[in-house]
Amino acid sequence: MKLYSLSVLYKGESKTVLLKAAYDVSSFSFFQRSSVQEFMTFTSQLIVERSGKGSRASVKEQEYLCHVYVRNDSLAGVVIADSEYPSRVAFTLLEKVLDEFSKQVDRIDWPTGSPDTIHYTGLDSHLSRYQNPREADPMTKVQAELDETKIILHNTMESLLERGEKLDDLVSKSEVLGIQSKAFYKTARKQNSCCAIM
Template identity: 90%
Template sequence: RGVLLKAAYDVSSFSFFQRSSVQEFMTFTSQLIVEHSEKGSRASVKEQEYPCHVYVPYGSLAGVVIADSEYPSRVAFTLLEKVLEAFSKQVDRIGWPVGSPATIQYTALDGYLSRYQNPRDADPMSKVQAELDETKIILHNTMESLLERGEKLGDLVSKSEVLGTQSKAFYKTARKQHSCCAVM
């Protein structure tokens, strides 16, 4: 059975009265997922409407990220790798099985949690992807406006052709009118 060594929660999006229940749900679900995961595996499991990302590297540590459905799984696994690597370097392995989350001296978890709230800011690939998506939208809008301009230019060309035809007709009529009169 897995032992919770350290946890960090951001339950600010839930009402005050739901927060403790949500934390209990997250703790229970995390332990359950870790128990059913094999060493050396990464997996994403959906519990209710929340995707739970678990990473169990070779060793005795495991990490779980529970996020909303919009959070990219690649960023969650990057976060898990960084946290587990930093934790294993900073916290002596002797204290793992007997320690409680309150006694283990590892303060970087809250920093990781706040830094990774917005995957765009934390992950360079997400930032590049977001910039590409924005560029694609701008190009799409530019193409639409160019097509509209092309249609407007087409309208102007056809109107100028009609105007040219009308001016030729006017010129011919004016010439006929002028040719019948003698000027003295």
């Protein structure tokens, strides 16, 4: 999973203005980096121009996904990531960046701003922090931990089966289970014998 670009733009009536952008083009060759960065800027502006106010969308371009969020106040954000990057995390990042940007940069400066005149320094740190969505986003981290727990549980059941122990033998040898519990287990086992245990 990789984030390549994070941009803040203003959707004007006649044109879209790039206000601030951060790029991670380290995975491209040195000679391609400036062209790739220009293409990401062009793509971000084009997507914002073609998107309506108050909309969120994800646009696929080859193996990349461009996530765009255009607010009703014409402030817009674009994340360009690989196709594996979770969309929910990308939109969480866009919402956070746009809220932060609108609090730090005066609205009067949006239509006439440029990356050189806008004083907002949060994009690089957000781009770096959100490279790993599990670390940056609490929900993704919790989901990863749940998936990991499932794997551990599945591995535990498989390891029990690998040792060659049968549950029937364990039940019959058990000193904790009473005679009625053992009888109940045998009866239930007979009735469920048509079903396989997953």
